[in-house]
Amino acid sequence: MDEGARKTMEWPPPSTSPSLVVRSPRQTVSLIRNRRPHRDWDQSSRSPSFAARDHGPKPSEVYGFVGSITTVIATAVYLAWAYTPEPVLRSLGITYYPSKYWALAVPSFVIVAVALSMAIYMGLNFVATPPPTSFSTIFDENSRERMTFSPAMEEEMPIEPISDISIDQINDLMFAGG
Numbered sequence: 654m655d656e657g658a659r660k661t662m663e664w665p666p667p668s669t670s671p672s673l674v675v676r677s678p679r680q681t682v683s684l685i686r687n688r689r690p691h692r693d694w695d696q697s698s699r700s701p702s703f704a705a706r707d708h709g710p711k712p713s714e715v716y717g718f719v720g721s722i723t724t725v726i727a728t729a730v731y732l733a734w735a736y737t738p739e740p741v742l743r744s745l746g747i748t749y750y751p752s753k754y755w756a757l758a759v760p761s762f763v764i765v766a767v768a769l770s771m772a773i774y775m776g777l778n779f780v781a782t783p784p785p786t787s788f789s790t791i792f793d794e795n796s797r798e799r800m801t802f803s804p805a806m807e808e809e810m811p812i813e814p815i816s817d818i819s820i821d822q823i824n825d826l827m828f829a830g831g
Contacts, residue, residue, distance in 0.1 A: 735753070
């Protein structure tokens with residue numbers, strides 16, 4: 654082979670960087686392994702929180718932690734304000750605070766609001782439910798009638814498809830058998 658033919662058959666071409674040309678999957682894996690930054694510490698001493706150390710905590714974990722700490726602090730401040738007498742607060746230099754009336758009014762308002770919202774929600778569900786005599790309690794657009802199969806089809810379909818049980822079958826099972 655002459656020098657010209659060897660240059661045309663040479664792979665990778667001289668203009669291409671050899672680290673960017675991949676000839677087989679095995680070379681791909683070896684290139685990926687070689688490009689990873691090496692750690693100074695031993696790989697076998699990974700702790701269970703290895704992923705958290707490399708990628709940091711999830712935002713939901715941070716928000717949950719901050720929210721729980723904030724709730725505990727706010728509850729402690731509220732209870733200290735609600736149960737500490739006003740002369741003690743003034744002696745500590747705390748002079749700007751809400752009236753003690755709000756220590757009972759705000760929780761009462763919240764409890765009443767939650768109870769009313771639950772009552773309204775249940776009332777709306779009762780209004781949206783059809784009466785027991787309505788056929789929409791038995792059939793609707795999603796109802797599936799049970800399909801009848803020939804004995805030849807039963808061999809092909811070992812599991813019966815999903816369907817609703819008709820009201821006639823329910824009445825027969827509940828009232829005719831006893």
